[in-house]
Ligand code: SF4
């Protein structure tokens with residue numbers, strides 16, 4: 431099922447993110463997803479997230495699909511050139527993966543193989559364009575594909591609370607132009623910023639899923655403020671997390687914060703995308719508290 | 723060694739707005755410049771307020787001196803069209819933060835010595851100069867990922883994700899385009915790099 435059909439039906443689409451293991455056993459990932467994420471629409475599978483080498487997104491997507499979930503294949507441009515990316519897309523379509531999310535990807539220097547060659551032959555925009563070409567039955571060079579063309583729900587990301595919000599909006603517009611059909615955002619902790627972003631983004635007419643992280647502690651919040659692009663946790667949330675360490679540790683405070691953000695932003699967006707970062711078990715509770 | 727080649731006449735004509743001041747760099751010995759073609763084309767261009775032909779425009783001190791002699795003609799012009807390698811265009815653009823500065827040439831690399839290009843500006847000789855879409859800031863050298871379709875999600879406090887001491891190139895480009903009233907450049911068609919003309923590939 432392509433998740434764009436649900437957006438078209440006016441559904442509020444809930445997705446969450448899982449990361450493949452650094453190893454060959456996916457049982458744990460699949461079990462957790464089955465237990466905590468089977469109630470939601472679809473599950474993103476990251477592509478060597480933060481440039482840390484892991485199992486590929488596609489095989490992990492297949493494992494989830496075989497377990498009855500709807501995976502979204504994340505594809506970055508960091509590790510593969512246009513030939514490898516197109517080839518991966520054809521393979522994904524053959525295996526029945528029809529939801530994708532196209533990203534530029536973090537730089538190789540950010541990860542655990544800082545000496546690796548950063549590829550970036552394409553970027554998120556030209557990758558979306560490439561997918562559209564494949565859907566028209568030809569490759570990026572214009573050579574015809576044999577037989578049926580693939581069809582994907584094509585997603586992209588945007589960072590609404592970035593301090594370069596104009597550059598982000600300009601990039602979002604280019605992504606729409608290149609064929610993006612839905613957007614997932616970087617984690618939002620400031621509803622007002624998100625709402626004012628959406629006021630400008632709604633001109634593009636594409637569904638946007640609010641990005642949500644459940645903050646685990648005051649330390650984690652501060653770390654994100656200092657290190658994670660486009661994420662800013664306001665001081666009053668940090669204070670709330672610091673006030674009662676036991677409650678924060680049990681996830682109660684974090685879930686409350688995340689649920690509050692979802693409630694405030696829900697009228698302005700078309701879904702939520704949860705980056706649980708190991709707290710998959712808290713997702714059902716979060717959705718319940720947020721009233722979804 | 724570098725080769726500069728004129729962009730197509732259609733492309734150059736599409737860059738023109740209002741009155742034009744032209745700068746030719748007949749450059750250094752390391753750059754081959756299509757002098758005859760450039761002269762022929764310039765004769766056909768309308769509304770030219772003046773032409774400065776010199777060498778080493780990549781040297782800011784030297785360029786400043788030359789520019790001072792053409793102040794009136796430059797002020798009168800709505801834009802500056804530069805016939806030089808990518809470094810030269812960036813040097814000129816650096817002098818005129820509020821004027822539209824366009825590149826009329828693409829820059830390729832030839833095997834061997836790379837040319838004595840100076841200081842802050844850099845050109846990777848990509849063979850399909852993007853400076854006209856980016857307000858005269860080279861996206862291949864100013865952005866750590868060499869992105870040609872806009873900013874990635876990695877900038878934090880205006881700095882690049884790869885190096886907190888480096889300003890995000892696309893943030894600079896965005897600011898520059900806003901300053902010269904050229905934000906429409908961000909609505910150009912999807913750009914796909916052609917590595918067949920790139921120094922990295924064609925050097926073999
Ligand atoms: S875009 Fe950059 S690398 Fe390419 S020719 Fe222009 S200045 Fe040189």
Ligand code: SF4
Pocket residue numbers: 864865866867868869872873874875876877878881882883884889890891892893
């Ligand atoms: S942060 Fe800016 S300069 Fe760095 S890779 Fe991203 S777009 Fe390029």
